[in-house]
Amino acid sequence: MVRDPPRARGDVARFGASCMTDPIGAAVAVGAIIARDGRLLLGLRSPYRRRCPGRWDLPGGHVEDGETVVEAARRELMEEIGIIAERIGLLVTLNLLDVGGRPMLLSIMRVAEWRGSPTLRDHEHVALGWFTPDAAAELPDLAVDAYRPVFGRLRLNSF
Template identity: 45%
Template sequence: MRRTAGAFFVKDGRVLLARRAAHKETYPDCWDIVGGHVEPGETVEQALIRETMEELGVTPLQFEAVGLFAEPLPERYGEAVHHFFRVTEWRGEPSLTDDEHTELRWFTLDEACTLEDLAIPEYRELFAILLTRS
């Protein structure tokens, strides 16, 4: 079964989300967290670090696992287990480094929870937990 590692970057009561490019096969043109597939022989933590370096140009320094859940739309995107991490310290300044995303934006809890085009609606359940663990 496919596994992914995703990063919730949290700073000053806000969470960083990226808008996926319209050409992406999974969750096109939706607000999402950064992350991606765990490669063979790689741990989810190693995938988290690699993916954030590739997509944002930053290296997570302090992070913790905050949950996992099954792909909510397996009939559309295939079966997967998504692992999520709260990242509170990193080296570098997040910026778009490839064509996977078209925009980066910091959102407050209220703003993030009201996004209609959020890739995975279950993220809303994690936002409050992520932002209150400062």
């Protein structure tokens, strides 16, 4: 049986983090893996961003109060790169520390089907680039070091 993803607040204790902060105060965020022709899409963060300026990152962002991680990923993809995620699911959740040293749960989403053409739509990124998983894992200026083993294990032909 397939269940709907949990909603923020009341369901967090039963289903895990799905809101901006979970019960222990961890920030909750999403990053989305968009694949095309054996490559994944990364955005070069603006040098003016507080978090990871000038580094390559997955499109994504914080989960807003009341959202599931799927809803947050869909919203962030539309806001940041103008695509509509049609089939999306959770790949892995990483337990990290954010810029201020606060715990952060980062859910990496797998976007199996999407519509539109990725374009820069906001101030968060200054460039978009397509990388093989191995090339992405080797980037010296990757926003999150914990992406490296995730990218290293990706098999994009199964998307």
